Amino acid sequence: MTYRTVKLLADAATLEDLFHGQWQGRPSVLDEYRPYLDDRWNLSCTNAWKAWEEIVPLGYTGSYQRVRAYFCTTRLATDPVTAPPPAPRTVAGWILRHPDSLSEVEQLRLKAVLARCPELEAPTRQVCSFAQILTERQGQRLPEWLDAVRQDDLPGLHTLAAGIDRDRDAVVAGLTLRWSSGVVEGHVNRIKMLKRQMFGRTDFDLLRKRVLLA
Structure with a gap:
């Protein structure tokens, strides 16, 4: 045992002081999974073997002993574990x-x-439902979704629902039919671009020719 090691042991006032050395702060294969392990610890999962079995399918390639050592350190800590x-x-x-x-x-x-945070369950459910209506073009479900949103205490979604309700038929058609105004909007944007390129330097006749020949 070297003099440096003896001095470290002699000067240590707490258990944590023994872990300050050349390896302190070095990256570990466990770093990515510490928040998850802290969450599991706070949910009363203090079995290191069970936690190791949970993070292995998530991509953890380290050993069980490393997880066990982390849980032992957590158990000996004086402050409660709080994952960021x-x-x-x-x-x-x-x-x-x-x-x-x-x-x-x-x-x-x-x-x-x-x-x-149970208060996030309702908005999460409504957002996922609305996303499914958009991606799977299920416009017929929109009135049902609007009614469900009004029953929840979600002011932000109430504003969105009120805006959709003002033009409900058009929104339902857009989420149901295969036709859209995308092509028209593309032409409008192209004409606006040509107009900006020629702003203040020519007249309508040249703009018309550029639009027709572009």
Whole structure:
């Protein structure tokens, strides 16, 4: 045992002081999964083997001993474990994205957020339902969705529902029929671009020729 090691042991006032050394702060294969493990610990999952079995399918390639050591450190900590909460923008991104595009870690963390914030369950359910109506062109379900939104205490979605309701027939048709005004909008944008290119330098006749010959 070297003099440096002996001095470290002699000067240590707490258990945590023993972990400050040349390896402190180095990246670990467990770093990506620490928030998930902290969430599981806070949900009373203190079995290291079970936690290791859960993160292996998520891509963890480290050993069980590393997970066990992390849980032992957590158990000996004087302060309660508090995983850093995800940013609101991150949670909104998880809710707005298609479930199949989320990684398994993101799906599990979203479930943990919804379990701790029950007030997010209603908007998440309504957003997912509306996304399904849009992507699968199920316009016939729109009136049912509008009624369901009005029954929930969601002021933000109430504003959206009121805007849709003012032109409900057109919105339902847009979400049901295969025709759209996309081609017309494309031509309008092209004409606007040509007009801006010639602004103040020519007349309508030249603009007409450019539109017809473009």
